[in-house]
Amino acid sequence: xxxxxxxxxxxxxxxxxxxxxxxxxxxxxxxxxxxxxxxxxxxxxxxxxxxxxxxxxxxxxxxxxxxxxxxxxxxxxxxxxxxxxxxxxxxxxxxxxxx
Amino acid sequence: xxxxxxxxxxxxxxxxxxxxxxxxxxxxxxxxxxxxxxxxxxxxxxxxxxxxxxxxxxxxxxxxxxxxxxxxxxxxxxxxxxxxxxxxxxxxxxxxxxxxxxxxxxxxxxxxxxxxxxxxxxxxxxxxxxxxxxxxxxxxxxxxxxxxxxxxxxxxxxxxxxxxxxxxxxxxxxxxxxxxxxxxxxxxxxxxxxxxxxxxxxxxxxxxxxxxxxxxxxxxxxxxxxxxxxxxxxxxxxxxxxxxxxxxxxxxxxxxxxxxxxxxxxxxxxxxxxxxxxxxxxxxxxxxxxxxxxxxxxxxxxxxxxxxxxxxxxxxxxxxxxxxxxxxxxxxxxxxxxxxxxxxxxxxxxxxxxxxxxxxxxxxxxxxxxxxxxxxxxxxxxxxxxxxxxxxxxxxxxxxxxxxxxxxxxxxxxxxxxxxxxxxxxxxxxxxxxxxxxxxxxxxxxxxxxxxxxxxxxxxxxxxxxxxxxxxxxxxxxxxxxxxxxxxxxxxxxxxxxxxxxxxxxxxxxxxxxxx
Numbered sequence: 001x002x003x004x005x006x007x008x009x010x011x012x013x014x015x016x017x018x019x020x021x022x023x024x025x026x027x028x029x030x031x032x033x034x035x036x037x038x039x040x041x042x043x044x045x046x047x048x049x050x051x052x053x054x055x056x057x058x059x060x061x062x063x064x065x066x067x068x069x070x071x072x073x074x075x076x077x078x079x080x081x082x083x084x085x086x087x088x089x090x091x092x093x094x095x096x097x098x099x
Numbered sequence: 100x101x102x103x104x105x106x107x108x109x110x111x112x113x114x115x116x117x118x119x120x121x122x123x124x125x126x127x128x129x130x131x132x133x134x135x136x137x138x139x140x141x142x143x144x145x146x147x148x149x150x151x152x153x154x155x156x157x158x159x160x161x162x163x164x165x166x167x168x169x170x171x172x173x174x175x176x177x178x179x180x181x182x183x184x185x186x187x188x189x190x191x192x193x194x195x196x197x198x199x200x201x202x203x204x205x206x207x208x209x210x211x212x213x214x215x216x217x218x219x220x221x222x223x224x225x226x227x228x229x230x231x232x233x234x235x236x237x238x239x240x241x242x243x244x245x246x247x248x249x250x251x252x253x254x255x256x257x258x259x260x261x262x263x264x265x266x267x268x269x270x271x272x273x274x275x276x277x278x279x280x281x282x283x284x285x286x287x288x289x290x291x292x293x294x295x296x297x298x299x300x301x302x303x304x305x306x307x308x309x310x311x312x313x314x315x316x317x318x319x320x321x322x323x324x325x326x327x328x329x330x331x332x333x334x335x336x337x338x339x340x341x342x343x344x345x346x347x348x349x350x351x352x353x354x355x356x357x358x359x360x361x362x363x364x365x366x367x368x369x370x371x372x373x374x375x376x377x378x379x380x381x382x383x384x385x386x387x388x389x390x391x392x393x394x395x396x397x398x399x400x401x402x403x404x405x406x407x408x409x410x411x412x413x414x415x416x417x418x419x420x421x422x423x424x425x426x427x428x429x430x431x432x433x434x435x436x437x438x439x440x441x442x443x444x445x446x447x448x449x450x451x452x453x454x455x456x457x458x459x460x461x462x463x464x465x466x467x468x469x470x471x472x473x474x475x476x477x478x479x480x481x482x483x484x485x486x487x488x489x490x491x492x493x494x495x496x497x498x499x500x501x502x503x504x505x506x507x508x509x510x511x512x513x514x515x516x517x518x519x520x521x522x523x524x525x526x527x528x529x530x531x532x533x534x535x536x537x538x539x540x541x542x543x544x545x546x547x548x549x550x551x552x553x554x555x556x557x558x559x560x561x562x563x564x565x566x567x568x569x570x571x572x573x574x575x576x577x578x579x580x581x582x583x584x585x586x587x588x589x590x591x592x593x594x595x596x597x598x599x600x601x602x603x604x605x606x607x608x609x610x611x612x613x614x615x
Contacts, residue, residue, distance in 0.1 A: 032317075032320060035317060035320065035321065036320065036321070036324045039321050039324040039325050040324055040325075042424075044422045044423070044424050045421045045422030045424075045425060046336060046421075046422075047325035047326050047332075047333070047336060048325070048333065048336040048337055048421075048424075048425065049421055049422035049423070049424040049425045050321075050324075050325050050424060051318070051321035051322055051324070051325040051326075051333070051424070052321075052424035052425050052427065052428040053422075053423060053424030053427070054321045054324065054325070054424075055310065055314070055317045055318065055321045055428070056310060056424065056427055056428065058317050058321075059251075059252070059306065059309045059310045059313060059317070060255075060306060062252055062309075063252050063255040063256040063259065064259070066252075066256060067119070067256055067259055067260065070115075070119055071112065071115060071116075093324075097324065097327075
């Protein structure tokens with residue numbers, strides 16, 4: 001019987017639990033950070049227009065980010081894939097909202 | 100390093116994409132099937148409202164009462180002080196639909212546009228029920244809505260990984276080996292064909308569905324970012340300033356003349372519905388929703404708020420005159436529900452929606468077939484794949500058959516739509532564990548569904564003394580659908596041979612590493 005475990009690299013590059021948690025938790029947080037970034041910085045007709053665009057980008061970015069994180073070689077690398085862009089977007093979001 | 104397919108992906112990436120695609124599919128297939136199949140039926144809610152409620156059917160040639168006269172009847176029946184949402188009559192939707200809001204309740208009635216007779220909408224029709232199944236799976240709001248939105252995200256991920264696993268896209272477009280006795284091969288080809296041909300439709304449905312479903316979840320965050328958390332400011336930007344009732348009585352303008360005036364000012368448009376607030380108060384207003392000209396229907400959302408006292412414009416919302424974000428957002432609903440292209444677009448969506456549902460079902464069947472024990476004696480054993488297979492059969496076949504039975508109940512015994520649907524689904528779900536063969540159950544279920552459709556269409560043709568053209572068309576459509584379902588059921592073989600010997604032919608990527 002064919003058995004597949006989201007782990008084609010075997011024990012060497014395992015950590016699929018880490019990858020899934022990074023994709024679900026980290027991917028969600030990163031998608032929201034990207035959505036807020038677009039809302040703040042994308043030039044639009046007015047605030048409502050920007051909010052709509054931010055929301056649309058959030059929903060489309062969400063599955064792409066989660067997949068990108070799942071394709072990492074290990075759980076640790078998956079978290080790195082999330083945390084580096086998240087830190088960047090968080091800094092830009094906070095800067096745009098409060099400075 | 101060997102690279103595969105038109106995307107030139109690495110072997111490991113294709114292999115991982117295949118695993119993710121499989122697991123996403125098996126975890127979400129049942130909910131996705133329910134959502135996609137009920138969505139395919141929900142497309143026709145507007146067209147079937149009057150069909151299911153014969154008392155609201157309208158003869159389009161008859162001389163009708165004015166909107167003002169009908170509103171007077173509605174106010175006498177529902178209460179003059181209540182705010183009302185009104186959908187103007189069409190040949191398909193039946194009489195004028197009025198929803199009155201007050202005391203935390205919503206009352207709904209239909210008014211015959213020729214006589215003004217009031218028809219109570221006491222029960223949900225089958226198509227209204229199925230629409231709710233699609234929009235929130237009949238779960239408490241807003242959680243059901245969010246869950247459906249997450250299913251859109253799930254489907255998007257599944258489609259992306261599905262594309263990544265395709266190493267022979269052109270071949271997959273045309274290869275269908277119909278081997279009734281080697282079902283896994285047929286399921287595999289069918290899954291790939293449906294996936295590739297319906298790919299664009301799948302992406303559009305999944306992304307628009309995710310946006311519509313998750314709107315309530317992301318909107319507060321976006322409003323917080325765009326308006327500094329000022330919800331009132333965001334609401335005002337969307338629908339204009341809100342006025343409370345003053346308590347002073349005022350003379351109202353004619354709603355008919357306001358509709359005529361607006362339609363005259365914007366050629367090619369038609370008012371489809373309106374909202375009345377604070378009737379006979381100085382702050383009384385009407386929000387007229389325009390059904391736009393065909394070339395502008397792709398972006399919905401043109402509303403004119405006018406004062407009912409002096410006819411002045413209070414606010415005008417038109418997505419087509421705003422930025423890219425609003426235009427895209429305004430296109431979500433028309434694109435998701437095929438509101439832009441009339442009945443032809445809805446029929447195309449229906450076919451593609453059923454194909455998407457079938458793609459989901461065949462994907463689950465491949466997963467189960469791959470995991471069936473190879474030896475004949477082991478296959479007789481009721482292992483994990485047996486139970487999963489029967490759950491899948493019970494849910495999917497049960498939904499199809501119980502939807503047809505609910506439609507029959509909606510036409511023949513309206514109070515029993517909900518009970519019929521849930522009882523039939525539960526009975527079929529339980530029965531699926533006791534049938535000797537899934538294929539026999541599928542065949543029988545298909546023929547039974549066709550029989551129910553023929554019975555309900557025949558009943559309508561025979562029981563209705565006067566049949567407007569719109570209702571007659573629905574009956575003909577149901578009979579045609581019954582014929583198609585019966586023909587598809589006849590193609591299902593009564594039994595399948597062991598398909599393990601064709602295992603290698605149905606792999607999605609020929610270079611997948613063998614698991615240890």
